[in-house]
Amino acid sequence: MIILICSILITFIGFIGTILKKNLILKMLSVGVMNTGVITFFVGLSYRSGKAAPIIDKLLKNQQDLADPIPQAVIITSIVIGFAVLTFSLVYIMLLTSRRSTMDVKRIEGETDES
Amino acid sequence: MFLEISLGIILVVLALIVVLQNKPLKAIILSGAFSASAAITYFFIGAPDVAMAEASIGAVFTTFVYIVALKHSGKLRVGYIDQAGLIKRGAHGYEGVEYELLKLFSEDRAMSLEMKKIDSFDSIEKLENFDIICGGMVESTFSGKLRDFMLIPYLETNIFKTKKGEKLDLVRIKNLVLSGQISPQDIDQNTKEFTKYVFLISKESEDVGKALTDFLQNLDKKIFNDIVRRNLG
Amino acid sequence: MRFKNLLIVISTIIVCLVTIVSLTDIPTFKISFEEFERIIEETNSLNTVTAYYLNYRLYDTIFEIFVFTLSIYGVVFFLNSVPSIEKHVPFNDPVMNFYSKFAFIISIVAAIYIALxxxxxxxxxFVAGIVAGTGMMIVSLTKNIDEIKDQFKIENISSYEKLILxxxxxxxxxxxLIGKRSFQNFLPLGKTGRILSAGFIPLFDLLIFLKVMFGSWSITFYFIKHRGVV
Structure with a gap:
């Protein structure tokens, strides 16, 4: 339960960072924090069913209190995919910054400070 | 129970630190640490598979990719006027006080410098595609005249009058005397005027100006004096 | 502007609190040991997480491999439009040169073990591919770009990737073709606990290992080619 609460806190911290940061690299890092929060949520879900890793030892006849393998199986593939997609967006950021020579979102979009 | 609480608190605090960082390189290293502690957490709460994936990807590979991508993240377009001691292209690349300050600043911000030579002051108002213009600019010459630029002072200097009525600053006079174009007797020693050398920052790149002001204020006095002594004597 | 930011932070905190309160509604499933025994009987895989993502949820995993391949193609395609740097400066340190080869061999052996x-x-x-990719990354930090090209036959890698896919x-x-359902584990299950057991799970592990290794390796190569070593 504590892990679930922490994961939701991490996700929303990353969310606030994604919205409020101006530098594109820092924005992507905040998205990474959000991603880790979601992974932690799924692992926390599997931890509610049991505390031991869901790997069976064939010598032990009756293991109790094993974690739920389904959330882990769902999230383990998404880590690698998240890495590949993050690299892709970094390349896109690199292209953008080499043309505009800045990483600031405001300068790229040509906005002026409204306040 | 204690393990869960402590690991969760570590994760939340590290996430906050990563998000609150303003310098990209520090934030990247800290996010590597965040991923590593997330991996430890997963190992202890019964998910060794996920822990292995997170440790190998988040802590090692992502950090590498971010650092390579960050290199030369954006260019600082610098226009300069040759002025020995302040900024000049020598035999071993650029040298001078202003160049060293800009180099430290760009390394701090993970930017690369794009240097371009300007010939004279006259056409400065037309030059809009520069972030910074430097090369012995004096505050009193420009104050109030330029609308498209902001001035950032960094070093104090004096202005002397020559007998012909020209106003020249200290470094410029020194260079002219050394090259023999004017003799020391021509300089009127009594008309001293205190002023400052400045960087001209384009109004379009206001954030660069703010960052440069911050950087110059926080710069170690010892390093600054060392740079000045090495280049100007 | 400042007011807008404050509004965003406050509304996010409210949504966060509501989510945390509604966490109590999530039901808890207790899984009995018989369930795990059934999984082992059906797939012969002692690691039940692997049994799920390579046997029961194979359809999902295949499409995740597709997404991975596509984003690697995207990386290579977009990086080719960035001009590559002229002067490539590798780490030129004898100790580093020696130990990077050593680390490369160790990481490849470890990766094959982890995959099998x-x-x-x-x-x-997935993990094995990234471990091998890290080994290749360490080696390529100490070599010139032409040496890397000669050593790893970079032009063949994209055809290997297509072959694996x-x-x-x-x-x-x-x-x-042999009269079973698609996505069905058609190889013999073997004896529990052996490496050559559990049908096609080790085979898929090896294929994913090669796929992720080549993918992460081409990310490293094109990043170093177009951006230079740190």
Whole structure:
């Protein structure tokens, strides 16, 4: 339960960072924090069913209190995919910054400070 | 129970630190640490598979990719006027006080410098595609005249009058005397005027100006004096 | 502007609190040991996480491999439009040169081990591919770009990747030809606890290992080619 609460806190911290940061690299890092929060949520879900890793030892006849393998199986593939997609967006950021020579979102979009 | 609480608190605090960082390189290293502690957490709460994936990807590979991508993240377009001691292209690349300050600043911000030579002051108002213009600019010459630029002072200097009525600053006079174009007797020693050398920052790149002001204020006095002594004597 | 930011932070905190309060509604499933015994009986894979993502949820995993391949193609395609740097400066340190080769061999051996025992212990194809990719990354930090090209035959790698993708698709539809359902584990299950058991799970682990290794390796190569070493 504590892990679930922490994961939701991490996700929303990353969310606030994604919205409020101006530098594109820092924005992507905040998205990474959000991603880790979601992974932690799924692992926390599997931890509610049991505390031991869901790997069976064939010598032990009756293991109790094993974690739920389904959330882990769902999230383990998404880590690698998240890495590949993050690299892709970094390349896109690199292209953008080499043309505009800045990483600031405001300068790229040509906005002026409204306040 | 204690393990869960402590690991969760570590994760939340590290996430906050990563998000609150303003310098990209520090934030990247800290996010590597965040991923590593997330991996430890997963190992202890019964998910060794996920822990292995997170440790190998988040802590090692992502950090590498971010650092390579960050290199030369954006260019600082610098226009300069040759002025020995302040900024000049020598035999071993650029040298001078202003160049060293800009180099430290760009390394701090993970930017690369794009240097371009300007010939004279006259056409400065037309030059809009520069972030910074430097090369012995004096505050009193420009104050109030330029609308498209902001001035950032960094070093104090004096202005002397020559007998012909020209106003020249200290470094410029020194260079002219050394090259023999004017003799020391021509300089009127009594008309001293205190002023400052400045960087001209384009109004379009206001954030660069703010960052440069911050950087110059926080710069170690010892390093600054060392740079000045090495280049100007 | 400041007011807008404050509004965003406050509304996010409210949503966060509501989410935390509604966490109590999530039901808890207790899984009995009989369930795990059934999984082992059906797949012969002691690591039940692997049994799920390479046997029961194979359809999902195949499409995740597709997404991975596509984003690697995107990386290579977009990086080719960035001009490559003229002067490539590798780390030129004798100690580093020697130990990077050593680390490369160790990481490849470890990666093959992790991939092969993915159904018996933690690990699997995805982790093994990244471990091998890290080894290749360490070697390529100490070499010139032309040396890397000669050593790893970089022009062949994209064709290997296509070959692996094709064989993954063929493996999933092959059971239809011999009268079984598609995505069905058609190989013999073998004896529990052996490396060559659990049907096609070790085979898929090896294929995913090669796929992720080549993918992460081409990310490293094109990043170093177009951006230079740190």
């Amino acid at each position: 025992v993915g159904h018996l212990s933690p690990g699997g194809g 094709l064989s993954v698709i063929l493996l999933t539809i092959f059971p239809v």
